[in-house]
Each structure stands twice: as C-alpha cells, then as structure tokens.
Amino acid sequence: MKGFKFAGIHAGIKKNDQKDLGLIYCEKPSVAAALFTRNKVIAAPVILGKEKIKIGVCRAVLANSGNANCFTGNQGIEDARACSKMVADCLDIEEDHVLVSSTGVIGANLPMDKFKTGVPDVVQQLSEDNVDQFADAILTTDTCRKIVNRSATIDNKKFSIMGIAKGSGMIRPDMATMLAYICTDIHISADDLNKCLSAANEKSFNRITVDGDTSTNDTLMAMASGTSEAQINDAGSKKIFQDMLDDVCFELAKMVVKDGEGATKLAQIIIKGAQTKKDAFKAAEAIAHSNLVKTAIYGEDPNWGRITAAVGRSGAHVVPEKIDLYFDDQALVLKGDWQGTEAEKKTSQIMKNSEITITLDLNLGQETDSFLFCDFSENYVKINADYRS
Structure with missing residues (x-):
C-alpha cells in the first residue's frame, strides 16, 4: 500500500526458525487510533500503547511473537520503551511515534539481545512488498497469515484499506483479537x-x-497515511469509509475464528426477535461460548437441547414455548416443539459442512445480534497442553 512499508524476520525470539519480529513503517506521520484489551492483567506494550496513542499520531509499529512481555513488572515497561527507542533511532523518527506489540508466552522477560540485533535487521528489510513477511512474523499458534485488502472511491478518488491480523487462541469479545493492524491511505481526522x-x-x-x-x-x-486524494469530509464519505472498514474487520475476525486452535468448523449464531439489544447480545454470547454447543458441532450432533439450555441461562428474557431454531434453512424447533426425527437427520447432514449458520428466534421483539465461533476438538487441548514446550 502506498505510504506504508513492511518487514518480518526471524530474530531468534522463538525457539524455531519461524519469523518473530515484524515492522510497519509509515513514510510520514500518520493519523492513528487504537483499542486494547479489557483484561485487567495488561502486558507492558499495551500499557505503553495506551499512553502513546493519546497523541493520535504514529509512524511505526514493532511487533514480536513468541514472548508477550506480560507480567514482567517495571522491567517489561523499560524493555518495551527500549524497543521503541531502537526503532526510532534506526528510522530517525520521534520515539513517541513508535508503538510496540507483543504476543506469546506470559511471564518471561524479552530477550533484549535478540532485539538489539533484530531491530536494525528488520528496518533494513522494509519494503512495500513485504506485507506477507510482517503477517508471518506476528503468528503464534495460527496456521495461516490473515490479510484483507479492499479499495473504493470517494468523489471519484480511490482509497484503500488493508488489514493484517493474528489470532487463533485466547479469543473472546472483550476488545478484539490478539493483534490486528489496519493501514489506509485516506485523509481522516484522528477523532473520526x-x-x-x-x-x-x-x-x-x-x-x-x-x-x-x-x-x-x-x-x-x-493508521491513516493520507497519501491518497480521497478524504472524509461529510457524512456520505464517512459512511463509505465505515462500510469498507467494517468489511475488512469482519473478514479478519472471520479468519481468526476459522483458524481457531483445533477448529474444524466455523459457526455463526444469529439471534432474532429479542426484546432488547442487551438480550440479543446475551443470548448470542452464551451459545457461542458454550463448550457443550461447540463439542456438539465438532461431533456433528444436532443436540438442540444444548443450544436452548445455553440461551435459557444467558440472562436474556426467554419464553421456551416461543423459540424457533434453525440450522441453515432447516427448522429443528418451532414454537418450542422439536420437529422430529426427519428434521434431525437433515440437520445432521447440514452439520457436516465446514460452515454452519444457527438461527434462534425468540419471537419476543425486534432486536437481533450474532456471533462467530468455532467447534471444540481434541486438538485444542493438545495445542494448549504443550504451548510452552
């Protein structure tokens, strides 16, 4: 993308030979915004990022995998600052314009010797063509890189958005995924x-x-470089940008779930007919988080009782006799009544698909919400049982 350069190298942070240090560089100060975890145990780069993002400007992001730099005390903060200073010195930019990110094992200090040699190397590799290398450098248990590109026009002027993400485990809706970076060349204010x-x-x-x-x-x-001629100047242009940003983020989020640790199926739960927005969210979240629902999907078992039990404990207002439940277009429960053996056989066939949509209509109002989630297999346990090995 015009205005941005990328790099990714193996610096020796990980035990294997995989890439583990990545860099995004904007050729001029870019407008920037960021959101961070809601976990109360916060990694050092997040503490530093929350402080730096307040100015709404960024030139570079250094991201490493293999070490989370979390629960590392004051030393972790000092190490994060030292990493940002290394990047600033190598690129001859302000240190306040450099953010750092880390992902990996919690509780270990950063191997600073690897950064002292790795940062100059990764700076040397910066190129508009090295997006894949950066995407690879931030992966942990992911099985594939996650990149989405989109383009559109505002007043006949083209702009682009590119999203790069990593995430496979430790994923729930308390902010975002593990790490995700959006680069765009549009003119936009920090507030917008x-x-x-x-x-x-x-x-x-x-x-x-x-x-x-x-x-x-x-x-x-x-990060918005402002290198295109397109700009946000009214409600119409803002909507065009918002729609495309929504699409990029949704596709990245979908990739994360599809690549969930040990996952074999991607599922979406859609809640309809809730009395309130809060009820719709509660119902969707409870079903998506249910290990019993997730294991049933893995086993291709149309155990609708697990779904109705989850919504019943969600805290949402539910009247069992009004519930409709569908797998894709197949009705399994209507007005609280199971639709029989034949309906269950057809549902079993649907559950063999790699992607499944479950729709639960509460028939109590007009509100709706949805979640993406994946199944739960033996491989999830295996991956996490020896994560630090």
Whole structure:
C-alpha cells in the first residue's frame, strides 16, 4: 500500500526458525487510533500503547511473537520503551511515534539481545512488498497469515484499506483479537478514525469467540497515511469509509475464528426477535461460548437441547414455548416443539459442512445480534497442553 512499508524476520525470539519480529513503517506521520484489551492483567506494550496513542499520531509499529512481555513488572515497561527507542533511532523518527506489540508466552522477560540485533535487521528489510513477511512474523499458534485488502472511491478518488491480523487462541469479545493492524491511505481526522475503528470493532472482533479467554495483549490499531486524494469530509464519505472498514474487520475476525486452535468448523449464531439489544447480545454470547454447543458441532450432533439450555441461562428474557431454531434453512424447533426425527437427520447432514449458520428466534421483539465461533476438538487441548514446550 502506498505510504506504508513492511518487514518480518526471524530474530531468534522463538525457539524455531519461524519469523518473530515484524515492522510497519509509515513514510510520514500518520493519523492513528487504537483499542486494547479489557483484561485487567495488561502486558507492558499495551500499557505503553495506551499512553502513546493519546497523541493520535504514529509512524511505526514493532511487533514480536513468541514472548508477550506480560507480567514482567517495571522491567517489561523499560524493555518495551527500549524497543521503541531502537526503532526510532534506526528510522530517525520521534520515539513517541513508535508503538510496540507483543504476543506469546506470559511471564518471561524479552530477550533484549535478540532485539538489539533484530531491530536494525528488520528496518533494513522494509519494503512495500513485504506485507506477507510482517503477517508471518506476528503468528503464534495460527496456521495461516490473515490479510484483507479492499479499495473504493470517494468523489471519484480511490482509497484503500488493508488489514493484517493474528489470532487463533485466547479469543473472546472483550476488545478484539490478539493483534490486528489496519493501514489506509485516506485523509481522516484522528477523532473520526477512532470512532470508525470503535464501530467496526463492535461489529467484528467484539462478536467472535474461540475459547472464551481474553488475551493480555489484545491490540487493534489503525493508521491513516493520507497519501491518497480521497478524504472524509461529510457524512456520505464517512459512511463509505465505515462500510469498507467494517468489511475488512469482519473478514479478519472471520479468519481468526476459522483458524481457531483445533477448529474444524466455523459457526455463526444469529439471534432474532429479542426484546432488547442487551438480550440479543446475551443470548448470542452464551451459545457461542458454550463448550457443550461447540463439542456438539465438532461431533456433528444436532443436540438442540444444548443450544436452548445455553440461551435459557444467558440472562436474556426467554419464553421456551416461543423459540424457533434453525440450522441453515432447516427448522429443528418451532414454537418450542422439536420437529422430529426427519428434521434431525437433515440437520445432521447440514452439520457436516465446514460452515454452519444457527438461527434462534425468540419471537419476543425486534432486536437481533450474532456471533462467530468455532467447534471444540481434541486438538485444542493438545495445542494448549504443550504451548510452552
């Protein structure tokens, strides 16, 4: 993307030979906004990021995988600041314009010797063409890189948005995914970018779950270089940008869930007919987080009792006799009544698909909400049982 350069290298932070240090660089000060984890155990780079993002400007983001720099006390903060200073010195930019991100094992100090040699190396690799290398450098248990590109026009002037994310485990809607970066060349104010990013996050990363855990390092960041001629100057142009940003974030969020640790199926739960927005959210969240629902999906078992039990304990207002439940277009429960063996057989066939949509209509109002989630397999346990090995 015009105005941005990327790099990703193996600096030796990870035990294997995979890339583990990435850098995004904007050729001029970019407008920036960011959202961070709601976990009360906060990693050092998040503490530093919350402080730095207040000025609404960023030139560079250094991200490492393999070490979360979390629960590392004052030393972790000092190390995070030292990393940002290394980048600033190498690029000859202000240190306040450099943010850092980390993902990986909690409780270990950063191997600063690896950063002292790695930062100059990663700076040397910066190129508009090295997006894939950056995307690879931030992965942990992910099985694939996650990149989304979109373009549109405002007043016949083209602009683009690119999103890069990582995330596979410790995913739930308490901010975002583990790490996600949005780069755009549009002209936009810091205030508008922050509002648009928050709105997009609420529809995407705040509506996903893999395992119900919240990371200590979650960061969703957007940088706008202003290198295109397109600009946000009225409600119409803002809507065009918002719609495209929503799309980019949703596609990234979907990739995260699809790549969930040990996942074999992507599922969406849609709640309809709730009395309030809060009820719709509660109902969708309870079903998406239910390990019993997730294991039933893995086993391709149309155990609708697990879904209705989850919504019943969600805290949402529910009248069992009014519930309709569908798998794709197949009705399994109507007005609280199971639709029989034949309906269950057809549902079983639907559950063999890699992507499934479950719709639960409470028939109590007009509000709706939805969540993306994945199934729960033996491999999730295996991956996390030896994560530090």
